[in-house]
Amino acid sequence: xxxxxxxxxxxxxxxxxxxxxxxxxxxxxxxxxxxxxxxxxxxxxxxxxxxxxxxxxxxxxxxxxxxxxxxxxxxxxxxxxxxxxxxxxxxxxxxxxxxxxxxxxxxxxxxxxxxxxxxxxxxxxxxxxxxxxxxxxxxxxxxxxxxxxxxxxxxxxxxxxxxxxxxxxxxxxxxxxxxxxxxxxxxxxxxxxxxxxxxxxxxxxxxxxxxxxxxxxxxxxxxxxxxxxxxxxxxxxxxxxxxxxxxxxxxxxxxxxxxxxxxxxxxxxxxxxxxxxxxxxxxxxxxxxxxxxxx
Numbered sequence: 001x002x003x004x005x006x007x008x009x010x011x012x013x014x015x016x017x018x019x020x021x022x023x024x025x026x027x028x029x030x031x032x033x034x035x036x037x038x039x040x041x042x043x044x045x046x047x048x049x050x051x052x053x054x055x056x057x058x059x060x061x062x063x064x065x066x067x068x069x070x071x072x073x074x075x076x077x078x079x080x081x082x083x084x085x086x087x088x089x090x091x092x093x094x095x096x097x098x099x100x101x102x103x104x105x106x107x108x109x110x111x112x113x114x115x116x117x118x119x120x121x122x123x124x125x126x127x128x129x130x131x132x133x134x135x136x137x138x139x140x141x142x143x144x145x146x147x148x149x150x151x152x153x154x155x156x157x158x159x160x161x162x163x164x165x166x167x168x169x170x171x172x173x174x175x176x177x178x179x180x181x182x183x184x185x186x187x188x189x190x191x192x193x194x195x196x197x198x199x200x201x202x203x204x205x206x207x208x209x210x211x212x213x214x215x216x217x218x219x220x221x222x223x224x225x226x227x228x229x230x231x232x233x234x235x236x237x238x239x240x241x242x243x244x245x246x247x248x249x250x251x252x253x254x255x256x257x258x259x260x261x262x263x264x265x266x267x268x269x270x271x272x273x274x275x276x277x278x279x280x281x282x283x284x285x286x287x288x289x290x291x292x293x294x295x
Contacts, residue, residue, distance in 0.1 A: 003191040004077055004166060006143030008067030008121050009049055009099070010213055011039075011114075012258070013056035019257035024051060027229045027254065028215065028262060029132030029222070033124060037098040044130075044137040044215055048100045048122040050144040051213075059258055061210040063106075063114040064147060064197075065099065066165065066190075067121050074119040077165060078105055081117070084163040091116070110160050111151035111199075111209045117165075132229070135219030142193035148185075148211045150202040157199050161188055170195050170271060171246050173281045187246065189271045194247035212253060212261035216268060220250060226264045230254045236295040242288020244268075246281045255295060 014020055017040060024030045024042045033041035033049040041049035054062060068074035081088055091104030102120030109115050128136065137144070151157050161167040167188035177183045181203075187195035193216075200211060217223050227241060236255035243250050251265030 002166065003069060003141070004073035005066045005068050005117070005190050006141070006193075007145060007147065007196045008047075008065035008101075008116075008118055008143060009052060010061060010144075010147060011052045011054065011063035011065070012210075012260075013054045013058035013060065013062035014258050015055070015057055015059055016257070017053045017055055020053060023235065023254070023256050023262070024053075026132075027226065027233060027235070028264060029130045029226060029229075030215070031128060031130050036100065037094075039098075043124060043128055044144055045139040046123050046128045047139075047144070048124045050139075060208045060260075061113050061147070061149070063116055064109075065101075065116040065118050065121070066196075067101075067143070068117060068119045071119065074103060074117065077117055080166055081105070081107065081164045084159075086160065086164045088117075091118075107164075109149075110153035110156040111149050113149065113209055115165075132225070133217055133222045135217060135222045138216040138218050142191050143196060145213060145215045146193065146196050146198065147213050148198040148200065149209045150200040150206050150211050151209060152202050152205055154184075154199060154201040158186060161197065161199070166190065167197065169278055170275070171278050171281060173246065173284065175282050175284070189275075192270045192272065194249075194268050194271055208259055210260045212263050214249075214251070214263035214265055216249070217264065217266045220266045223250060223252070223264055223266045227252050235293075237292040238294075239285075239289040240292040242285045242290070244289070245283050245286045248286075252289070 030042040042051040100122040101118040184201040239253040249265040249268040
């Protein structure tokens with residue numbers, strides 16, 4: 001497999017960061033990291049930060065960082081972006097310090113989010129350990145999780161990911177949500193994780209482009225305990241425990257006070273060199289994922 005990049009970090013810009021901060025720490029079980037240029041950060045492994053939360057009006061994902069696995073992969077991805085006609089700008093010294101990386105190129109996705117190609121994301125000064133997730137999170141060689149965005153610029157966004165960043169489609173979902181309302185989602189991988197990013201075709205502009213971010217736990221029981229912690233709050237649970245049909249992920253979804261969702265999962269399928277299951281699915285879940293509690 002041509003493994004050149006993986007999901008490095010997600011930057012959120014939120015008018016009121018504190019309620020989301022509590023969810024990340026006390027419910028999901030991420031560990032607070034060092035502040036970065038006034039922003040709060042969280043970790044799910046030994047890297048210095050994986051989620052960065054900045055105060056601001058957007059109430060959405062402000063940036064996504066894709067980390068190249070080495071210098072050659074960074075240069076190859078940069079060349080691919082140039083060949084695809086995608087404009088990029090070099091990160092400043094201030095950008096490098098804020099993101100804790102050695103190199104950075106920035107562009108803007110068709111759905112409006114800044115996309116950063118980075119190299120050398122720093123390690124944290126202390127090893128990762130979460131008191132709420134004793135089994136830890138699956139990140140080694142696959143990045144910190146996955147992200148899903150909804151966009152009306154669907155075809156342009158697909159080309160941006162595949163031609164610009166070298167993502168490969170894993171499979172896709174097409175189904176009727178309700179009479180006259182169709183859902184199409186395309187899932188893309190860049191390493192062994194079934195999808196690092198997915199795109200949903202939006203019928204109209206939505207208040208948030210970010211639908212959800214996923215973190216994958218190493219132990220199934222840690223997912224169950226995270227669900228119990230969520231149930232003990234008043235957070236909305238758009239989807240209870242279930243298993244997805246395409247990636248096989250056992251998971252549930254909580255809705256943050258900012259509106260975007262967090263999927264907490266375990267045990268997704270792995271993409272390998274022989275992957276030949278790029279096909280259409282007509283249901284989101286093999287079982288479960290029923291709505292349990294609305295906002």
